Amino acid sequence: MSDLTSGPGSSAAVEAVGVERNFDGADGNVIRVLRGVDLRLGRGETVSIVGPSGSGKSTLLHILGGLDLPSSGRIALGGRDVANLDDVQLARVRNRYVGFVFQFHHLLRDFTALENVMMPQLIAGTSRPAARKRALELLDQVGLADRSGHVPAKLSGGEQQRVATARALANEPPVLLADEPSGNLDLDTSEVLHDVLFDLVRDHGTAMVVVTHNTALASRTDRILRLSSGVLELAEPHEDPQAGGD
Numbered sequence: 001m002s003d004l005t006s007g008p009g010s011s012a013a014v015e016a017v018g019v020e021r022n023f024d025g026a027d028g029n030v031i032r033v034l035r036g037v038d039l040r041l042g043r044g045e046t047v048s049i050v051g052p053s054g055s056g057k058s059t060l061l062h063i064l065g066g067l068d069l070p071s072s073g074r075i076a077l078g079g080r081d082v083a084n085l086d087d088v089q090l091a092r093v094r095n096r097y098v099g100f101v102f103q104f105h106h107l108l109r110d111f112t113a114l115e116n117v118m119m120p121q122l123i124a125g126t127s128r129p130a131a132r133k134r135a136l137e138l139l140d141q142v143g144l145a146d147r148s149g150h151v152p153a154k155l156s157g158g159e160q161q162r163v164a165t166a167r168a169l170a171n172e173p174p175v176l177l178a179d180e181p182s183g184n185l186d187l188d189t190s191e192v193l194h195d196v197l198f199d200l201v202r203d204h205g206t207a208m209v210v211v212t213h214n215t216a217l218a219s220r221t222d223r224i225l226r227l228s229s230g231v232l233e234l235a236e237p238h239e240d241p242q243a244g245g246d
Ligand SMILES: Nc1ncnc2c1ncn2[C@@H]1O[C@H](COP(=O)(O)OP(=O)(O)OP(=O)(O)O)[C@@H](O)[C@H]1O
Pocket: 023, 024, 031, 033, 051, 052, 053, 054, 055, 056, 057, 058, 059, 060
């Protein structure tokens, strides 16, 4: 369906064409998880991906972000086909073009919130003063200016996810990929995180793909897509993200 693949604007922040991903099953069979996924996100566009457990949502997100490679098909990040990159080039493209937020924060536990948000910038070659300035701005935007000196263990789950969001956007990537970002949070804390996510992607013009079971979160994105039988299809705006399946 063409309306799945075409977002607004001509240059895609991220693009998947005919993506398939197979895994080797324990019994020697091939597990065909993704069977031809097409997705194109224009600048600033937001999409949620829903679908039952095991339908391949995380697999797709990892492939979109260059953490995993498709068995066949094509992924372009910032207009560059990831298949043509060696490991060093791919790491560089990921660092610059993609931010990730996972269900669990994955912050570096021995480093403060400020240092965690500085880290991707230092890896990208940003000077320490510039990285620090930008990290402080981002921590302020996620409402944690007064927590910049705290290590992750001294922060609540919601605060950890907000630091992870600030870190994901530290290098101003064109695309943010979030896998159940509020899956571990209670209702009120989830809403604070969702507000932070949407405020940030709007302010920075970041495209966002969010995998979620959360109806409130999904309904805030421009499109809701369902991963079903290995392909993406448009979901009804108000259907239950957990319903349906293979
Ligand atoms: N490295 C792997 N090797 C073999 N099978 C895998 C591998 N990674 C994922 N799978 C299988 O691919 C399928 C999709 O997994 P995936 O984690 O993408 O699902 P999901 O939609 O994110 O589920 P959930 O909602 O529970 O997070 C599952 O059947 C899983 O067992």
